[in-house]
Amino acid sequence: MGMQGPGASSWGDNLGGGPQNWDGVSHPCPGCRGATGKARTGRNFGVWPVPAGHGVMGQEVSALAVPGLMIAKESSSLSLCRAHGPGFAQRGKRRGSSGPRGPISWWEGCGRAACLLPGLDWGQHPCSQTAVLHGEGAGCTQDWGGLGAPGSSSCSGPRAGEEHKERRRWVLGMPGLGDTWKRGVPAAGCTMVEVTVTPQSSLADRPVQIRVRGLSPSQLVTLRAWLKDEQGECFQSRAFFRADGAGEVDPGLHAALGGSYSGVWPMGLFWFLQPDTLFRRLVKRDVAGSPFRVRLEVFDGLCLGADPREQPLGSCEAERWYVGPGVQRVPVREGRVRGALFLPPGPGPFPGVIDLFGGAGGLIEFRAGLLASRGFAVLALAFFAYDDLPRVLAQLDLEYFEEAAELLLQHPKIRGPGLGVVGVSKGAEVALAMATFLPQVVATVWINGTAFLHGNPLVYKELRIPPIPYYTERILFTEVGAMDNSAIFADPQDPAYRASAIPVEKIRGKVLFVVGEADRSFNSKLFAELALARMPPESGRILSYPGAGHLIEPPGSPLCSNSSIRGTPRPVAWGGELQPHARAQEHSWQEIVQFLELHLGSVSVKL
Template identity: 75%
Template sequence: MVEVTATPQSSLADRPVQVQPDTLFRRLVKRDVAGSPFVVRLEVFDGLRLVTGPQDQPLASCEAERWYVGPGMQRVPIREGRVRGALFLPPGPGPFPGVIDLFGGAGGLIEFRAGLLASRGFAVLALAFFAYDDLPRTLAQLDLEYFEEAAELLLRHPKVRGPGLGVVGVSKGAEVALAMAAFLPQVVATVWINGTAFLHGNPLVYKDLRIPPIPYYTERVIFTEVGALDNSAIFADPRDPAYSASAIPAEKVRGKVLFVVGEADRSFNSKLFAELAMARMPPESCRLLSYPGAGHLIEPPGSPLCSISSIRGTPRPVVWGGEAQAHARAQEHSWQEIVQFLELHLGPAATMKL
């Protein structure tokens, strides 16, 4: 048996999941991406061990460091106008293709994917949009002008190569990314990971436009045997004509969109939303990667499957879904496809590799 533990070297937020009541549903996320690596210890035992004790000695062991930024990477805190986030710049004069990186309903600022993308030669803005710094603590609405301001800020940077940029988003961030692709001409390459093609929970506003959300049916929440929330059935059927006004107008997308779907997503029916968006788009402008057995949180390769975790704003842990091997394969394959997609439509990135 191989037992893997990850031991970060710095902040409390980076502590690994412990199988104890107070940390049972904690998600392993690297917070201090520029300061220290995760230290992964691999131990090989003779036979299966569900729990190891001091009497169990491994046959062999080793440690490996998991870094999230390459050598010479620059992290620049962003606090300009309304925009809040962190800009990751590869070493060298540039210019580099620009990418905005968005996460979902947990809010805050999550930087590990931005660091990894920047380590592959992109200038990446990890963008917060609520529950961070002086941004609103809760998400009442999506103000697309905020994201437009972020896009313009990134493209003004002397080390960023225009005229277009890419956006990568997961969950609520994927919803935002698709809306940016539909309304902002600066967005030419969009990676949509397990999101929706309709507004849900919060309206979107942009200048004089307001797109209403699909309602939640909270009475449809399923409580699992461990007390976690399965939200896969809480949405109204987006195919109902009554909700047509909530659709993101994907037919207005000028650039290209890569849809990445985990078919075992227990947060919502991501594959249905991807197919509904693609039905409104020219076939040559979009592509679908759909992975049986993969859950909601499809992350870069080497990230452990998180099938259930606590999340800000919910009273109980949330089920994300996914099967370990299938999810790992999806992360490995989709990451290579994402990097190639961004390089194809934004131009070649720098040659450095992590």
């Protein structure tokens, strides 16, 4: 049996030439320089009978059609390098199969099943991301090594003997190659499936370009991105594409057909990462010490799950950093102030910014590192549940934040006289109070906060602003079991709560309100509008984003619509829709950076 086709006669003619037809066959792919004896098959390879004495032992099967494969004689192994062509629909180890096939590797792909050679296993090859069949079974090692040598032994190992006599002898042949098998002649058109990300190392808020090359025209593939955070939690995304006429995929030009998103999103594989474990949030903790390492892989066809046996056609790794080269992280423990100061490279002076997060407490630094990489000196400031600070937030002591502002402005690399504040959630409430009472604050970025004191009073010298209580009996549980807190706030327009309003009419600086209209934690848009109505004219503006949730962060952060946080009995619903939220983060981040530059002065360093 066997597949007849163009090149069959040439194949038979070449057999007579002995081993010199095989040794040293060159291969044009740079990734294969460590291997020998490689040749490209073209579109298919088949199985042909071999005259006695040539001895590669296989199974009597019809043609094994796997487009774009190559084979290799590499000492005593037969290599099928799938990175050098598409066509694999299924990969993995198949050793020791029981039944009539015996201990053979076999293949289910391209619509048909076919046995390859006895005792061959999938292994590793000098081409990265390849699959190799090692000849460790009966008849393979000696016979392949002696291919074409008249009189060579046709069988060795424990399976030699009577069982061998019942088998016909076969060799893998490649239709259409003809004389390209002769010594030193590379097979034409050999291409390797290649995944690249440019630049390979970048800041997490900067775009990169992903490209896949070496596919077949119109080939259906899956692009997958995944990383593990510092706790070992896996976050991943995937998208399905058809290659263009050149066999390439570029997510910046080609629309994803489905998967974690659809449409043209150059950064979709990064922005739509989601946790394998429900309620996990992707937050970089070790900001200065290491990047997130994102693995980018391409699979043939639709890859819907995470089967470890699925091997990619190609892959690469991208580094996503939260500090640029030369940025310094300096721990801060001065007086009562606790945090970390991020300084851009160079002598300065730099515009100063205080960065605040919300009700989870602790110290979160990733946004400060990214802002420092854009030329700002940024103090990531903790205000509870960190170091020796109070474990719970009983009240907002504005004198603590005033101390932090003065400490920052006293630093020799900080340009005064004013500074900026960025805050989200409870941190936005604090930021608005700082803008109201502290003259040092001239530029404030408020992200999804309130304009009233809620839950905790504010104290400053002789002043005390009472809080509006939370009505926790109004908590709703979402379909995934998270707490929707949007209804626990009383109507801030009720005259009974007028004393709890932050007196924003005293603000003398500028405020940028950033609102996610799909925020399920606060009615952020209402609070922003109420604050703006009471502020001096031209002192503030609102950026409002339909479909964006509560946690609007730099564009390197994927949407977190639900997560567990410190101090709550259940996970919290933050809201947001994937694509509108991603657009909001990209746009608002550029607006935030421009706002700070406008009101604090231009930066001297941009990384």
